Amino acid sequence: xxxxxxxxxxxxxxxxxxxxxxxxxxxxxxxxxxxxxxxxxxxxxxxxxxxxxxxxxxxxxxxxxxxxxxxxxxxxxxxxxxxxxxxxxxxxxxxxxxxxxxxxxxxxxxxxxxxxxxxxxxxxxxxxxxxxxxxxxxxxxxxxxxxxxxxxxxxxxxxxxxxxxxxxxxxxxxxxxxxx
Numbered sequence: 819x820x821x822x823x824x825x826x827x828x829x830x831x832x833x834x835x836x837x838x839x840x841x842x843x844x845x846x847x848x849x850x851x852x853x854x855x856x857x858x859x860x861x862x863x864x865x866x867x868x869x870x871x872x873x874x875x876x877x878x879x880x881x882x883x884x885x886x887x888x889x890x891x892x893x894x895x896x897x898x899x900x901x902x903x904x905x906x907x908x909x910x911x912x913x914x915x916x917x918x919x920x921x922x923x924x925x926x927x928x929x930x931x932x933x934x935x936x937x938x939x940x941x942x943x944x945x946x947x948x949x950x951x952x953x954x955x956x957x958x959x960x961x962x963x964x965x966x967x968x969x970x971x972x973x974x975x976x977x978x979x980x981x982x983x984x985x986x987x988x989x990x991x992x993x994x995x996x997x998x
Contacts (some may be wrong), residue, residue: 819894821858827950827997828856828892834994839986841946841979844965853887861896864906871910871954875917878956889956897952900931910954924962926955942988946979950997 832854836845848854857874861867871891878889897903910925928949933939966972983991 819858819860824858824892824894824951825856828890828953831950831996832890834996835945835991838994839979839982841982843969843975844961848887848961851887853883853885855881855886855889857889857891859891859893859896861893863896864902864909867893867896867906868909868913872913872917874956875914875919875923878958879919879923883958883961887958887961891954891956892949892951893954894951898930900929900933903927903929903931903952922959924957924959926957928953928955940988942983942986942991943980945983945991946976 832845832849836842837849855874855878857870859867859870861870870893874889874891878886897906904927907925907927914920914923914925928947929952930948930950931939932947932949933944934941934947937944969975
């Protein structure tokens with residue numbers, strides 16, 4: 819597995835989709851200021867990924883937010899099946915609790931096969947959470963609070979994303995040239 823290529827594909831997705839389509843209005847500032855840490859896990863089993871996740875949660879917690887505000891833990895070799903990935907999220911959240919980081923850090927999730935409950939696989943709305951590889955996004959609660967304070971109607975983000983993606987359509991998404 820070529821870590822540089824995995825990171826390049828993920829960064830391309832962040833720039834073209836997450837920032838380019840404004841799927842997350844808070845992403846541009848951390849990207850422009852180089853405060854996103856990209857880490858590729860070589861894990862091939864969920865237990866190994868949990869160890870990598872623990873290491874990255876602790877590293878983010880120790881890091882100066884002005885240097886590293888968020889981490890994308892990309893794991894192309896494990897949990898490639900979306901349902902298995904989704905089941906793993908309970909263990910990931912339990913790890914946050916076990917490390918006594920609840921209320922300090924949280925995990926968002928992205929996956930190439932992301933599917934919201936009750937939607938068809940090819941529903942364009944699913945693409946708001948589709949990344950080139952299975953990815954755990956480690957976030958600082960303080961950063962989320964500041965972002966929410968700056969944009970009180972965060973519920974509108976999801977609706978705006980659906981509108982954007984509906985207008986774009988599957989052909990428009992494919993035209994972004996992202997790793998599928």
